[in-house]
Amino acid sequence: WEKYLEVCHAQAAPERLFRLVSNAFEVGWLLEAIDPINQSLFCSMSVVCVRGHRIRLQYIGYKDCYDIWVNSDSPFIFPCGFCKRTGRQLLPPKEHDPKSFDWNNYVESNPNFSIAPEEVFASMPTSLSNLTKFEIKDKLEAIDRQNSELICVATVIDMLGDVVLIHFDGWDSEYDYWTHATSALIHPVGWCEENGRLLSPPQGYVGENFNWEQHLNETGFRAAPTQCFDCVPHEFVTGMKLEAVDPRNQSLVRVASVSEVEEHRIKIHFDGWDSIYDEWFDVDSSDLHPVNWCQKTGHPLEPQLTVKDRDQNKGG
Ligand code: MLY
Known part of the structure; x- marks a missing residue:
């Protein structure tokens, strides 16, 4: 990165714009997660891959084409039993009855899986009492x-x-x-x-x-009430470099730049790739990371596409 920033005369997006914690998840662990496609649903998931601070989750009983990637400190993943404890409806593994589903019974009959220990979750259920001044139905x-x-x-x-x-x-x-x-x-x-x-x-x-x-x-x-809102304007500026998840292949994190800036979203350019692949990300996206995030967290980083790669037709 250091050399690349120098060559590009570019500035790295400051680290304080992002968060960093550790990842203690293991393959085969079970958990409950908010469905990113239909965010009012809580689903039963298993960890199928751990890479740096990211984990790949599978909807239990469903094909791997529906798998999702989340950061290990995501506020949208919870220990087994979270929904039951907090009066929310959990979508059980495929072909299980939502009314009678029980995680302990499930693990007994599926010994390849185990329940993820509570302490690996960044948002522990005890710290989940509401911190905002919002009220339900506001x-x-x-x-x-x-x-x-x-x-x-x-x-x-x-x-x-x-x-x-x-x-x-x-x-x-x-x-x-x-x-x-x-x-x-x-x-x-x-x-x-x-x-x-x-x-x-x-x-x-x-x-x-x-x-x-x-x-x-x-x-x-x-x-x-207006006191509920406390929006701090983001500090992203066009030209800043960062590491971003490729929306076309969620398992990859690429060297990227901010190519356009709006109030609540930024356009991300994947370095070396044609700008037709640029994508808008909301500024609160958990798929944007600071320079060196991959190296620090042990995740592979896809470098910028070079002219040589492009000549070999990898650049689309
Ligand atoms: N073209 C879409 C727009 C839907 C907008 C929904 N928002 C407001 C929640 C449609 O008409 O279906």
């Missing part, structure tokens, strides 16, 4: 991660420590997402009006002008 204005040009009428529907689950009023749960309470993706009621931005009303909203007061009255819930 209303707010939130960016739709999947349609990031839209700021929409939304509700906090679950909380864990200092992360909150955002649901879009009138829409299916497929758009739901978890985010840190200090995220740049969420704003208080009235933010759009104050900032001259268009607010997307709930789906199926009848009437031209959406009116918050009326919506709050109708739903009977409060606007989240």
Whole structure:
């Protein structure tokens, strides 16, 4: 990296913009995890690969094409029994009955697996009492991660420590997402009006002008108090170098640069690759890491593509 930064006359994205802890997970361990595709679901998963500070998880009973990669300190993975203890619904392994499923019975009949010990989880269940001032059902204005040009009428529907689950009023749960309470993706009621931005009303909203007061009255819930929001602007600048997970092959972390910057997201360029492969990442993405993260955590790093690689047609 040192040499590469010098050659590129580039600055590394400062380390304080990221977090770093250790990884004690082992293959075959069982856990509960939030489904990144449908974030209101908690699924039963097994660790199938450990690489540096990243772990590959498999939905138990499902094909490996659905596997996901998470950081070992993810706030979205939990010890077995977490859902039961906290009154949440766990999706059990394929073909198991959600009502009668029990992890201990499962391990007895599947001795290749074992229950991951609680102390390897960064977010221990004891520290998961709510740290934010949000309350369940609080209303707010939130960016739709999947349609990031839209700021929409939304509700906090679950909380864990200092992360909150955002649901879009009138829409299916497929758009739901978890985010840190200090995220740049969420704003208080009235933010759009104050900032001259268009607010997307709930789906199926009848009437031209959406009116918050009326919506709050109708739903009977409060606007989240402004003290709940504590967004610190991100410090990414175009040209900064970093290490980023390749969205096309989640097992790979590549040498990358910030190619464009917006309020809540940054465009990532994979060095040496055509810019058609550039991808937007929300600034709170857990797939962005500082320079030297791979080396420090023992994860392979895919170097920048060279002219020679490109001539051999590896650059697409
Ligand atoms: N084109 C999409 C947009 C969906 C937006 C959903 N957000 C607001 C939660 C559609 O109409 O399905």
